[in-house]
Amino acid sequence: MTPMLEVDDLKVHFGGVKAVDGVSFTVEQGSLCGLVGPNGSGKTTTINAISALVHLTAGSISVGGRVSSGRTASVIARSGVRRTFQAIRLLPDLTVLQNAMLGADDGEKVLQPAFAPWRAARAQRRAREAAMTALERVGVAHLASVRPTALPYGHQRRVEIARALAGEPDLLLLDEPVAGMSPAERIEIGELLLSLKADGTTQLLIEHDLGMVTRVCDFLVVMDFGKVIASGDPVPTTRNELVREAYFGRKHVAADDSLGA
Numbered sequence: 001m002t003p004m005l006e007v008d009d010l011k012v013h014f015g016g017v018k019a020v021d022g023v024s025f026t027v028e029q030g031s032l033c034g035l036v037g038p039n040g041s042g043k044t045t046t047i048n049a050i051s052a053l054v055h056l057t058a059g060s061i062s063v064g065g066r067v068s069s070g071r072t073a074s075v076i077a078r079s080g081v082r083r084t085f086q087a088i089r090l091l092p093d094l095t096v097l098q099n100a101m102l103g104a105d106d107g108e109k110v111l112q113p114a115f116a117p118w119r120a121a122r123a124q125r126r127a128r129e130a131a132m133t134a135l136e137r138v139g140v141a142h143l144a145s146v147r148p149t150a151l152p153y154g155h156q157r158r159v160e161i162a163r164a165l166a167g168e169p170d171l172l173l174l175d176e177p178v179a180g181m182s183p184a185e186r187i188e189i190g191e192l193l194l195s196l197k198a199d200g201t202t203q204l205l206i207e208h209d210l211g212m213v214t215r216v217c218d219f220l221v222v223m224d225f226g227k228v229i230a231s232g233d234p235v236p237t238t239r240n241e242l243v244r245e246a247y248f249g250r251k252h253v254a255a256d257d258s259l260g261a
């Protein structure tokens with residue numbers, strides 16, 4: 001197996017806060033890896049480091065065999081790493097289609113039509129095609145002309161995913177993509193992630209719903225207090241005693257049997 005993502009002894013400290021403190025893991029090409037752990041365990045900071053939104057205190061990150069540490073967020077994105085955000089970041093004054101277009105290659109030119117107009121027109125055409133394909137994929141193409149603020153939360157989340165897909169990523173980082181969705185919507189998004197995997201997209205999924213994670217992921221990495229406390233096949237990993245303690249606390253572990261069911 002070829003690694004798509006290699007995180008090696010990653011540390012991200014904010015002053016005295018050791019948000020990520022010596023994390024190492026690998027995501028194989030074409031696989032779907034779950035990154036789980038209690039609130040504040042360092043998951044978002046880890047994908048912020050992978051997408052170059054925070055500085056690394058130490059360690060290294062490689063994507064597709066190339067060391068990405070030191071590159072800017074836009075260079076990382078252009079190299080095929082796209083992401084969604086835990087808090088929805090759609091622009092309220094743009095339509096659903098325009099928001100998705102921003103995620104396409106050259107998406108930034110969508111907002112600069114006056115700059116080299118002939119090139120902008122070509123970039124816009126390509127971005128529109130990629131965005132429509134992504135919106136179709138997440139099931140909201142019929143809402144392309146609507147403003148995202150007019151949509152229910154679950155649909156806004158789908159647009160957020162579509163924006164990342166419009167960049168046709170090799171590595172897709174998903175930060176709680178189904179938060180706030182109904183159980184039926186979660187199943188649909190789970191199926192979408194599996195279909196993206198079937199197409200060869202490597203994915204790193206942050207998710208608190210361990211039922212979903214064990215259903216769709218090939219591999220799990222579990223964090224607590226900035227460190228990896230367990231990793232491996234999903235079902236046995238969620239049954240690991242350290243993982244159960246991290247989620248439920250020691251005194252509840254014996255009583256609660258909902259993990260890894």
Ligand SMILES: Nc1ncnc2c1ncn2[C@@H]1O[C@H](COP(=O)(O)OP(=O)(O)OP(=O)(O)O)[C@@H](O)[C@H]1O
Nearest residue numbers: 014017018019037038039040041042043044045046
């Ligand atoms: N910019 C920052 N400055 C200071 N502390 C930060 C910063 N970003 C994150 N932290 C802290 O780092 C720790 C890890 O946060 P992070 O958001 O990565 O956790 P998480 O596992 O994603 O949590 P959740 O599941 O709640 O989203 C937390 O204690 C958080 O308060």
